[in-house]
Amino acid sequence: MADGTRQVAVVSGAARGIGAAIAKRLGSDGFAVAVLDLDESSCADTVSAIRAAGGEALAVGADVSDEAAVATAVDRIAGELGPPTVVVNNAGITRDNLLFKMSVDDWDAVMNVHLRGAFLLTRAVQKHMVDARWGRIVNLSSISALGNRGQANYSAAKAGMQGLTKTLALELGQFGVTANAIAPGFIATEMTEATAQRLGVSFDEFKATIAAETPVRRVGVPDDIAHTVSFLVSEGAGYVSGQVIYVAGGPKA
Template sequence: MSKRFEGRVAFVTGGSRGIGKAIAQRFLEEGAKVAIIDINEEALVETKKEFEGQGFDVFVKKANVVNRDEVEAAVADVVEKFGSLDILVNNAGIIRDNLLFKMSDDDWQAVMDVHLKGSFNAARAAQKYMVEQKYGRIINISSTSALGNYGQANYATAKAGLQGFTKTLAIELGKFGITTNAVAPGFIETEMTKATAARIGVPFEKFIEARANEIPVRRSGKPSDIANAVAFFADEKSSFVNGQVIYVAGGPTV
């Protein structure tokens, strides 16, 4: 695999599992040094061990994206260890699905905090270093749910909000050599979608099969599909691609 990210440092939130882990793997394979923060310490330790077993240089730290101080400390640690911060991927996310009339205040606020406040905290911390070095790539992970999804008033709102956040950062930071774009996954096989299947009482294999039949390419997405799109936005050669949202969903979206 090419080493297009050699000499670059990537910071991935929520990178110990699923999509975030696949993104971290792609950057490592293509030569980047990678930092991961997550609240799941057990998964972090396991992921660090796995990546280092492949010979990769990776920094991990337990941190909650909702906590500004923890995020800023982690970003500072990464810059001290690796010398820069070139790529930020705001991937950390949670779901608290329910119909509107059943949704609690806590379910609403938790999703807003992780997706929106978390991305705000990380972007604000990272941009300080990116502005100084006159280079940066910020990639936010949105979702096709941003277009509306049954039982996800909180998640859909947060993911739509991330698209507005993306476009605004693109306008504000572009003059500093920093681009900001978003990837909006469709149905991807992860622990999160596995939990959704369990919640509605459907075996995961059946859940995947049913969803794949609705997708024009007739398959479900893999975390590596999202990593491919993130790598495109993160590429140094993508400097004229800014403020865009790409749907990686196996078919057109409306």
């Protein structure tokens, strides 16, 4: 908002990795940040880092796929930090397998955290955005939305995030709310390190292989995504909505 008041941002999956980098960046940008993850205690490091840098942060534990838990979390955030007008839907899990080996539970788990979680959290926060006549929604998609072997569940969920984003942009634009998605390429995190372990290669070797295939000749880091979020939630990005930005080191996935 342009009135100079401190805005409140909610970042899901913010205990570590990309989410933690986003939360810290928004804290440095002047937002009061609700650091939300499944386990409240796991958010302590992110919250401490924001506060140490002079920012304001609150650790919040909630299962984003649980409707009641999300509603309670957003009410708490509004009460302790103020009405949230920025939401970054970053929470996610992987349950990779080839289609014929993939269980229904693995399909549902990924869909529930990514898509159901983004729906529930955004629905809970949007009323505060509408009241303020200003808001920013950023959804984390992935280059896997274009298809990726062994990730039928994850790819479908990340493609769904793009459709959700565009619909939110259409519905909420009249209230001064923008909605955009970021589709990261390979980002060096605990999640991608686990992928390397599953494939039986060292993480350094895995990153080197990916970097050699990427036009900028490096892999991504969480701060690459945090920088992009910082722009999309800024006042200056008010005419950018309904877009999917591929932060992938090149034009091709």
